[in-house]
Amino acid sequence: xxxxxxxxxxxxxxxxxxxxxxxxxxxxxxxxxxxxxxxxxxxxxxxxxxxxxxxxxxxxxxxxxxxxxxxxxxxxxxxxxxxxxxxxxxxxxxxxxxxxxxxxxxxxxxxxxxxxxxxxxxxxxxxxxxxxxxxxxxxxxxxxxxxxxxxxxxxxxxxxxxxxxxxxxxxxxxxxxxxxxxxxxxxxxxxxxxxx
Amino acid sequence: xxxxxxxxxxxxxxxxxxxxxxxxxxxxxxxxxxxxxxxxxxxxxxxxxxxxxxxxxxxxxxxxxxxxxxxxxxxxxxxxxxxxxxxxxxxxxxxxxxxxxxxxxxxxxxxxxxxxxxxxxxxxxxxxxxxxxxxx
Numbered sequence: 001x002x003x004x005x006x007x008x009x010x011x012x013x014x015x016x017x018x019x020x021x022x023x024x025x026x027x028x029x030x031x032x033x034x035x036x037x038x039x040x041x042x043x044x045x046x047x048x049x050x051x052x053x054x055x056x057x058x059x060x061x062x063x064x065x066x067x068x069x070x071x072x073x074x075x076x077x078x079x080x081x082x083x084x085x086x087x088x089x090x091x092x093x094x095x096x097x098x099x100x101x102x103x104x105x106x107x108x109x110x111x112x113x114x115x116x117x118x119x120x121x122x123x124x125x126x127x128x129x130x131x132x133x134x135x136x137x138x139x140x141x142x143x144x145x146x147x148x149x150x151x152x153x154x155x156x157x158x159x160x161x162x163x164x165x166x167x168x169x170x171x172x173x174x175x176x177x178x179x180x181x182x183x184x185x186x187x188x189x190x191x192x193x194x195x196x
Numbered sequence: 197x198x199x200x201x202x203x204x205x206x207x208x209x210x211x212x213x214x215x216x217x218x219x220x221x222x223x224x225x226x227x228x229x230x231x232x233x234x235x236x237x238x239x240x241x242x243x244x245x246x247x248x249x250x251x252x253x254x255x256x257x258x259x260x261x262x263x264x265x266x267x268x269x270x271x272x273x274x275x276x277x278x279x280x281x282x283x284x285x286x287x288x289x290x291x292x293x294x295x296x297x298x299x300x301x302x303x304x305x306x307x308x309x310x311x312x313x314x315x316x317x318x319x320x321x322x323x324x325x326x327x328x329x330x331x332x
Contacts (some may be wrong), residue, residue: 027306115286160332
């Protein structure tokens, strides 16, 4: 496993990392380099890469435990079972056709949003909070589904990412009929962790 | 002319620039040295490739290279802050989409908590569960 923290500083991620005592690499991605390469729009996002370096399960949502199942509606066993079976060689991952079908691809607007984030983050890192704010807001307007921007920049805007502004944003988003999390659909062809 | 910062991928480079309204005019030799692109004979060339330029007027102005025109010619998004004298040249959607469509996991190098860099490609040969997460 390789974990990538999309946090504004290593110090934000540190307490979580130290509590986990990980035996695997945990990397700090303050500029959202990995998010840009993989078109990650929220956390947690998981993907599987095989021994040859190929994506065999594209962007999916999975939690390690059911702590937040009552909020997310997602059962940890769904992914954990499939993961275990894949790692142990009992069940294949997705076919190339399935990966292609489910791989989200970025649009020009998505990439413009990421450029705004990149500029905002650079400005923020140099103390230009007001200037950064403009670009974070612009990024969120360009890619309203990209919560690595809309929520992920809140700590750089002196907003609590778990607080009322986030809840307001989430309410408006979900109220507009959009999902906050986009897990892969559970079909038998996707090596689901559910009973098969 | 005074300096302007262009963030190109993971590098931030300072270039000499003249600003006219929302237009950022860069010295062509600065564009070549800092960003790796040179314009001549209707083409914009890097070490690796040349792009034909149909609209030279959109790219060049009084012998200077206009940053917005350069971004458009490269099909890359540009986030611009004239007041802060800074811009971020992002990754092209087409390039990112083509890479993901190939299903080959894009490589990256990022530091751990100790600052030690780790390249994804250095873990080739094992199955990898890649997890993006955050404290938010």
